[in-house]
Amino acid sequence: MKDSQSTDVASMAAPPSVKTRPPFGTGTKIAFFIMLGVLVAIAPLFVSLSPYILNILMQAATYSVAVLGMTIVLGYAGQINLAQATFFGLGAYAVAIGTVVLGLNFWIALLMGIGMAVVAGFVLGLTTLRLGGHYLAMITISFQIIFDLVLVNWSQVTQGPDGVAGIERPSLFGFELIDDRYYLLLCMVILYAAIFMVWWLPQTRTGRGMRAVRENELAAEVSGINTLRVKVVAFTMSAGLAGVGGAFYAAGFAYISPDNFNFTRSIEFLTMVLLGGAQSAFGGVLGTSLLILLPEWLRFLKEVYLAVYGLAVILIMVFLPAGIWGLLRAPLDRRRKRLTIDVDAIAALDLTVPIDDQSPILQINDVRKYFGGVKAVDGVSLQVARGTVHALIGPNGSGKTTTLNVLNGIYSATSGSITFDSTGITSMSPHERAGLGIGRTFQNIRLFPTMSVVENVMIGAQRANNPIEPGREALRQRALSALKFVEMADKAELIVQNLPYGHQRLVEIARALAGHPRLLLLDEPAAGLNQTEKKELGDLLKRLSGHGLTIFLIEHDIGLIEQISDKITVLNFGKKIAEGTPQEVLRHPDVITAYLGAPAHAAT
Numbered sequence: 001m002k003d004s005q006s007t008d009v010a011s012m013a014a015p016p017s018v019k020t021r022p023p024f025g026t027g028t029k030i031a032f033f034i035m036l037g038v039l040v041a042i043a044p045l046f047v048s049l050s051p052y053i054l055n056i057l058m059q060a061a062t063y064s065v066a067v068l069g070m071t072i073v074l075g076y077a078g079q080i081n082l083a084q085a086t087f088f089g090l091g092a093y094a095v096a097i098g099t100v101v102l103g104l105n106f107w108i109a110l111l112m113g114i115g116m117a118v119v120a121g122f123v124l125g126l127t128t129l130r131l132g133g134h135y136l137a138m139i140t141i142s143f144q145i146i147f148d149l150v151l152v153n154w155s156q157v158t159q160g161p162d163g164v165a166g167i168e169r170p171s172l173f174g175f176e177l178i179d180d181r182y183y184l185l186l187c188m189v190i191l192y193a194a195i196f197m198v199w200w201l202p203q204t205r206t207g208r209g210m211r212a213v214r215e216n217e218l219a220a221e222v223s224g225i226n227t228l229r230v231k232v233v234a235f236t237m238s239a240g241l242a243g244v245g246g247a248f249y250a251a252g253f254a255y256i257s258p259d260n261f262n263f264t265r266s267i268e269f270l271t272m273v274l275l276g277g278a279q280s281a282f283g284g285v286l287g288t289s290l291l292i293l294l295p296e297w298l299r300f301l302k303e304v305y306l307a308v309y310g311l312a313v314i315l316i317m318v319f320l321p322a323g324i325w326g327l328l329r330a331p332l333d334r335r336r337k338r339l340t341i342d343v344d345a346i347a348a349l350d351l352t353v354p355i356d357d358q359s360p361i362l363q364i365n366d367v368r369k370y371f372g373g374v375k376a377v378d379g380v381s382l383q384v385a386r387g388t389v390h391a392l393i394g395p396n397g398s399g400k401t402t403t404l405n406v407l408n409g410i411y412s413a414t415s416g417s418i419t420f421d422s423t424g425i426t427s428m429s430p431h432e433r434a435g436l437g438i439g440r441t442f443q444n445i446r447l448f449p450t451m452s453v454v455e456n457v458m459i460g461a462q463r464a465n466n467p468i469e470p471g472r473e474a475l476r477q478r479a480l481s482a483l484k485f486v487e488m489a490d491k492a493e494l495i496v497q498n499l500p501y502g503h504q505r506l507v508e509i510a511r512a513l514a515g516h517p518r519l520l521l522l523d524e525p526a527a528g529l530n531q532t533e534k535k536e537l538g539d540l541l542k543r544l545s546g547h548g549l550t551i552f553l554i555e556h557d558i559g560l561i562e563q564i565s566d567k568i569t570v571l572n573f574g575k576k577i578a579e580g581t582p583q584e585v586l587r588h589p590d591v592i593t594a595y596l597g598a599p600a601h602a603a604t
């Protein structure tokens with residue numbers, strides 16, 4: 001067993017800050033954003049606009065707030081939501097019924113509306129987000145249709161198809177917002193606050209988690225993200241924003257009816273976010289404004305206007321998959337490739353794992369995993385000693401990956417128990433296991449393709465209980481240190497899907513290392529690598545084990561296994577057939593028969 005305390009002491013010193021040179025600093029962006037906001041918001045006070053135009057702008061502003069919710073749930077978290085008009089309607093009806101029927105103050109009714117939308121979003125998220133894709137689409141559609149039916153048929157409360165009229169605008173600090181221009185100003189302030197929140201979100205832990213879930217949910221969960229929580233938060237925030245938009249819409253137009261909040265409106269919101277660019281706050285607002293203004297601009301076409309309108313939307317969506325905003329910001333993305341990073345200034349990676357006792361770090365006791373009649377893992381027991389490299393080998397289909405998946409919670413065991421560092425983890429979820437310090441890589445690389453290299457690795461660094469300082473900068477520094485360890489720091493700002501295969505493998509290992517693992521699970525790390533890359537991988541694994549990290553790996557490359565392993569366990573048909581040092585195991589007759597099948601190898 002290696003001494004984990006041998007880690008370079010210098011690496012534990014506070015890391016110096018490493019700066020890249022982004023095109024614009026955050027401060028400049030915020031200043032620009034505020035200036036533009038003030039200009040746009042006060043413009044109607046100085047420019048003479050007809051009541052019709054003011055109405056269109058009010059509609060665009062309130063719709064945009066709801067569409068920003070779609071940016072969060074669809075653009076960031078990748079969850080389909082075809083019920084946004086429901087949440088929009090909850091906000092609107094709370095204000096309408098609250099102020100007109102119950103005589104409540106607007107602001108109280110607004111809070112009620114937001115509360116109702118948030119609760120509905122939370123409940124819908126909680127009950128449906130265990131399902132994904134088509135199922136989620138169908139459930140949100142059903143939710144939308146039920147809401148529509150309730151609005152039309154529960155007429156004692158909603159006033160049915162006639163709708164609610166006479167909704168009054170709020171007053172602010174005693175100032176009545178009857179003038180459309182002032183009400184528009186209020187809507188713009190609300191919109192700006194929403195844009196700022198949605199723009200800022202991806203830079204937070206939660207926002208980064210959402211993007212990771214969108215890109216690869218399984219990898220996000222295994223890296224320590226509570227994916228269900230992230231999805232529910234996305235749904236809840238999205239519903240809350242829609243509620244806000246709906247409330248201001250209702251007060252702005254004084255009259256609402258069920259037609260404003262039906263399935264067609266939800267599809268409109270979806271189209272708006274996709275058209276503008278689902279992954280950007282600005283895209284959502286752009287798409288909303290365009291879809292509201294386009295019919296006005298095309299009105300001169302008279303009868304053919306609807307056809308041209310539809311065609312324009314289809315063409316934009318087909319030829320601009322990232323939306324119009326994606327096209328506009330492409331030059332900025334190109335500049336990103338030229339960002340430089342001072343690799344020498346990055347602190348060395350601290351991999352220190354305290355060895356408090358000599359008991360095995362991992363104990364698998366009589367674990368079985370059956371898929372119907374297939375006994376993929378059939379009563380396997382093994383122990384992994386601290387600070388060792390332990391390999392799991394066996395012929396194809398012998399149950400290796402299934403064992404690893406049961407180990408980190410992707411599959412729950414049919415029976416048996418698993419103890420990690422004296423804690424029973426058998427019934428824990430993958431993210432909870434990651435939170436204890438179990439890192440993992442996959443046989444088929446699972447990264448977050450459209451995120452940058454450093455963002456990918458930051459996801460690993462933000463697992464629960466990672467012993468690093470709080471805050472974004474500490475996460476980034478940890479990620480850069482992990483990248484430096486695998487010699488990928490100079491590529492930190494590149495988008496990960498543009499890297500060659502071998503580099504992507506290293507990024508995946510760095511992501512696991514950034515989480516300060518006490519146990520690293522590697523599933524065929526050498527798969528797909530050429531001879532040079534395999535040699536480099538072998539050296540990297542030796543460096544890792546030299547730091548005292550415990551590694552449990554599956555690998556088919558016997559040369560690599562012999563080179564780095566302290567102990568080998570061999571599986572065949574889901575059962576353990578041999579265990580011991582490489583010398584013992586690779587000469588074991590059962591192993592030669594079952595796995596190696598080449599007596600010549602035994603003689604080497």
Ligand SMILES: Nc1ncnc2c1ncn2[C@@H]1O[C@H](COP(=O)(O)OP(=O)(O)OP(=O)(O)O)[C@@H](O)[C@H]1O
Pocket residue numbers: 371374375376394395396397398399400401402403
């Ligand atoms: N989700 C699943 N559903 C049904 N059967 C499965 C599932 N996953 C694995 N199996 C079966 O379990 C057995 C063990 O598969 P597993 O992938 O664990 O083997 P392996 O040793 O990792 O193979 P390889 O070396 O080819 O990756 C195989 O027969 C496989 O078909």
